[in-house]
Structures are given as structure tokens and as C-alpha cells.
Amino acid sequence: MHDLTRRLKKRSEELGLDLFGAVPASDMEEYAGTRIDWMDWTVMGSPGDYLEAAASFVVTGVSAPGEAWDTAITLNEGWTYSGYYPMEMATMRLADEMGRMGYRVYGHPKNISRKILGRLAGFGPWGKSSLIIHPEYGPRMRLAAFLTDAVLDYDRPAEGDPCGDCTACIDACPTGAIEPYRINAKDCLIDHMVTGEAPYPDLLERECPELRPGIRIMCRRCQEACPVGAV
Secondary structure, three states: OOHHHHHHHHHHHHOOOOEEEEEEHHHHHHHOOOEEOOEEEEEOOOHHHHOOOOOEEEEEEEEOOOHHHHEEEEEOOEEEEHHHHHHHHHHHHHHHHHHHOOOOEEEOOOOOOHHHHHHHOOOOOEOOOOOEOEOOOEOOEEEEEEEEOOOOOOOOOOOOOOOOOOOHHHHHOOOOOEEOOEEOHHHOHHHHHHHOOOOOHHHHHHHOOEEEOOEEEOOOHHHHHOOOOOO
16 A cells, blocks of 8 residues: 555544545546436536646545434524534544645535545445445445545445345335435435425424424434444
């Protein structure tokens, strides 16, 4: 392993990150202009839009076994997951340290799918829930990323089918939004929270309970149902 890649991986562990991988920036070019995952209102950007001479994505992540990771708060007329902040801060610290080494970095590029990056970084293949399935954590993980002009040792993309005949996530979805390896955003309760639409108000209140005004636990039925990495 290249010395820089080894140093970054070791440092990511010291910062409390569970996952580390590297992806060639060029591997994301083919997705530029396409819709991001199930969010049909967001078009994916190109790495070069964020950092000239971008060479690599550094992809990080943490296991997210409990509902604390899906507790969302309203901020600037939108929703944000406060549980992500420690992971994102640790990732930005890693990026900052690369910057101090003399490399150029761009932190948290918008409109770049973290799930696609996670698969390309070898964290796991696509599951029927349209989430990537890590062999230890299942779908219960959260990801962050940054761009750099440093050339790193790259991980192999995750391939294969982790689900087989299992349909646990499909069966567990309260709105029937999940088809094998695809999710219908217009039926997903998370989409309803983000857009403010509520075609299933009773289900929304049951599956995304309001802890107090402006704070809700987002639906995580598909994650909880997955047997891979279940505790």
C-alpha cells in the first residue's frame, strides 16, 4: 500500500472512523448529469466541478446501529441529521491534514452520491433496499467524502448480490416504496419529510415520530429489517 494511503487509513482510525476507502475521481465521471440515487430532483455533478485536477475521492464512514443516527432537526427550513456531525468533522479534519501536507482538497462535495462512492470504495454491494450492504454493518452505516488531487491506492468496487432471496426490507417498508434494488421516492417517508409532502399522514406520524417541535426520528424500517449485520 502506498505510504500516503496507509497514513490516511491509520489516521482515519485514530479519528474514530470505521470505514476508509479511496476511489479514482474519474470513476464518478460516468454518473455526472444523472439523478442521485432515489432523489429524482437532484442531478449529480462532476468531480472537476469542485476541484480542478481532482484525482481521488477519500470515502469514510461509521457504523450507525441505532435511531440516534436518524434523529433529524429542522435547520434553515430543511432537515439535517445532527448525528452525522462528528463523522463529518472527523472527515474534514482528515482533509485539513492532507491540505497541510500540500495537497489540494475539497470537502463534502454536494450532489455526489455517497452510496455510489461507498460501493466503489468496496464497502458493500447494492442491496434490494437500494442501500449498500456492508458485510459487518449491513445497511446501518453513514458515509462522508472529500476530493483531493493526491493519487492514492484505490479499492476494488464491491460486487455481487448480498440479498439472495431475502425480501425483509421490501416487506418492512410501511408504504411499499421499495422494489428490488430500487426505491420509489414519492412513496418513501424520508422523501415526504424532506419535501414537506404528506400523502400518508398517519404513517408519517407513526414511523417518523416527533420528539418535540422540529425534532423527528426518521423512518429506518428497511435498515432495521436487514439481517446482515443485525445486532
